[in-house]
Amino acid sequence: MSALRIRPARPEELERVVELWLEASRWLASRGSEQWQYPPRRGRMAEAVRNGECHLAFLDGHLAATVTLQEKGDPEWWADDDPTAALYVHDLTVRRPLAGQRIGARLLDWAGAEAGGRGRPWLRLEAWKTNRSLHRYYLGQGFELLRIVDLPHRNSGALFQRRSAMRTRPAGTPE
Template identity: 50%
Template sequence: MTDLHIRPARPDEQPIVEDLLREASAWLASRGIDQWQYPPHSDRIALALARSEVFIASLGDQPVGTLQLDEYADPEFWTASDEPHTALYVHRMAVGRQYSGLGVGSLMLDWASRQAAASRKKWLRLDAWKDNQELHRYYERMGFSLVRVINLPHRGSGALFQRQVVAI
C-alpha cells in the first residue's frame, strides 16, 4: 500500500479524527474490550491539533487512520531513568475498520519511526491498554518490545512499549 499519505491534520478536521476514534471504540466494545469506552477527549485533541501533533493517514482523499505524535512522555508511566527526551510518543492511533488488515497501522508506525529518527530520537514509544493482549501481540509483531506494565487503579492504559528507530 504505497499510496498511503500521512499529513498533519487541520483543526477543522477534528470531527474526522474523532469519528475514527469513536469507530475504533465501538469496534473494541463489540469485542468485549473496555478500551476507549469514553467520548474522545475533544479538548486534548483540539490542543494537539493546534500544536500540529495530530496526523491523518489517507488513501487518495479518504481518511483511513489517525495518530498523535509528540514528545509527551506521560509522567505516570515514563520515568527519568527511561530518558523520556530520547523518544517520540504515539497516542490515539486508530485505523478505520474497513481498512483493517491492509497494513495501514504498520505504515503509520513506520512513518512515526522515521519522524522520530529525523528528530534525532532513539525510540518510538507508546502505552497500550493493559489487558488488551491482542494489541500487545500486534505491537510486538511491529517490532516493539514491552518495557513494563504499570498498574494504576485509575488508568486502563499502562503497558509500555518501545522500538528503536534507525537514524536517517
C-alpha cells in the first residue's frame, strides 16, 4: 500500500479544498443524496485552513483527499458531551477515482492518532442523518452511533464516536 502523506493545507490551496468538496457534492447528487447540495462554505473552509485544522492527503505525490480536524465540536450536536474529550472530524472527502483504496479509513486512523497524541480519548464526527450507507461505513470503521439529533434547521445530526489511539509516549518520539 502506498504511503499517504498528510499535511496542513496552505492558504493558497483553498481552491483545491473547495474543489474536493465540490467533487464529493456532485458524486453524492449523482447517487440521489441531498447531502452537501448547497454552495461550499468557503468562509468556514478558509478559517480551517488559516487555523491549521484542514489537511490535505497525498498519495504518490498526487492530491487524494482532505479532512478537517478540530478541537471543538458543534455545540448544537455535542452540547451533552465533554468537548475536551475529543477531536472532531469534518468535511472528509476522497477523490472519487481513488475510492476503494482505504484512504478515508487511513485518514480516520491518522485523526484518531492525532486525538490520542493530544490526550483526547475520543474521535467524533457527525454525519448526514439520511445517508445510511455513510452510517454503515463509519460503523465499519469502528465508530459507534451515539444518537441522532433531529433539528428542523439542520440535515446532519447522526453523531458517531470511537476511541482514539492513545499514545503512551509523546508524538514524534521514536518507538
